[in-house]
Amino acid sequence: MRTTFGGAVWRLTLGILLAGWFVPSPAGQVATVRIPSFQGTTFAGRPVSLPQQLKGGVGVLVLGFSKSSGDVCKGWGQRLAQSYRDSHDVMYFQMPVLESVPQLIRGMVVKSIKSGVPEAEQPHFLPVFSHEAEWRTIARYSSAEDAYVLVVDGQGGVRWQTSGKVTDTGFEALKQRVETVRAQSARE
Numbered sequence: 716m717r718t719t720f721g722g723a724v725w726r727l728t729l730g731i732l733l734a735g736w737f738v739p740s741p742a743g744q745v746a747t748v749r750i751p752s753f754q755g756t757t758f759a760g761r762p763v764s765l766p767q768q769l770k771g772g773v774g775v776l777v778l779g780f781s782k783s784s785g786d787v788c789k790g791w792g793q794r795l796a797q798s799y800r801d802s803h804d805v806m807y808f809q810m811p812v813l814e815s816v817p818q819l820i821r822g823m824v825v826k827s828i829k830s831g832v833p834e835a836e837q838p839h840f841l842p843v844f845s846h847e848a849e850w851r852t853i854a855r856y857s858s859a860e861d862a863y864v865l866v867v868d869g870q871g872g873v874r875w876q877t878s879g880k881v882t883d884t885g886f887e888a889l890k891q892r893v894e895t896v897r898a899q900s901a902r903e
Contacts, residue, residue, distance in 0.1 A: 748853050748873045750776070750865070751846040758829045758837035763808070766871030772804040773896045774867040775889065778843075778850055779811050781859035785828070788862040790881040796836060798890065804900070805893055809840050814847035854878070866892045869900050 753765045765774065775795055779788040788809050795807040816824050825842055832840050843850065850856075853873060854863035866875040866889060875892035877885055 749871045750853060750867055750873065751849045752871075753843070753846065755841050755843060757808075758832055758840040758842075759834075761838055763841055766867065766869070769806060769867060769871065770869045771900055772806060772869055773893050773900060774865075775799070775805065775807040775893065776865045776867060777807070777809045778854050778863040778865070779809070780847075780851065780856060780863075783860045784862055785811070785831075787860065787880050791862050791864055791886075792836065792839065794881050794886050796839070799893075800835075804897060807839055809836075810843050810850075811840075812843045812847050812850055814844050864889065866896060868896050 750766055752767075753763075755763050757763060765776075777788050777791045777795070779785060788811070792807075792809045799805040799807050811828055813821060813824060821844075828842070829837070829840070854865065854876065855878070856863065857878070861878045862880070863878045864876060865873050868874050874896050875889065877889070879885075
């Protein structure tokens with residue numbers, strides 16, 4: 716089979732585009748996905764800018780895309796609070812993604828969610844009103860009932876992820892990845 720100039724250019728272009736999806740991280744690992752730049756306000760009224768506020772640290776983001784995912788997300792949030800509530804270099808947020816909630820009732824939905832969040836956890840609750848399609852892609856969304864958990868480095872690269880209910884095995888895997896990313900961030 717003979718290769719034409721156009722075919723070679725096409726393959727080279729495709730190779731460059733595919734290579735652009737993989738961004739080397741400081742430890743030589745490959746971070747294939749980055750979270751979108753995001754600005755929001757926690758239920759405690761604190762402004763948050765991601766990934767900017769993660770610089771030098773680690774983020775754990777628990778995304779929920781429906782009311783039915785609330786209890787599953789809550790399980791992850793409780794375990795994160797036990798392990799990282801007082802941490803200065805691990806930020807964690809439960810992030811209900813509400814972009815698809817109609818504007819007319821969005822305020823009521825937020826108020827309803829907030830009323831069920833203990834005051835001590837409100838600084839770690841960050842509703843999301845934009846980029847829903849991107850968050851779904853990044854989280855590898857497959858079921859409305861699941862929680863989607865991302866461990867994110869200081870540049871916004873997703874370094875580990877899982878979905879579903881929290882289990883002891885899953886939470887230990889999360890903690891190991893957090894420690895790995897934390898150690899790498901300390902060397903930067």
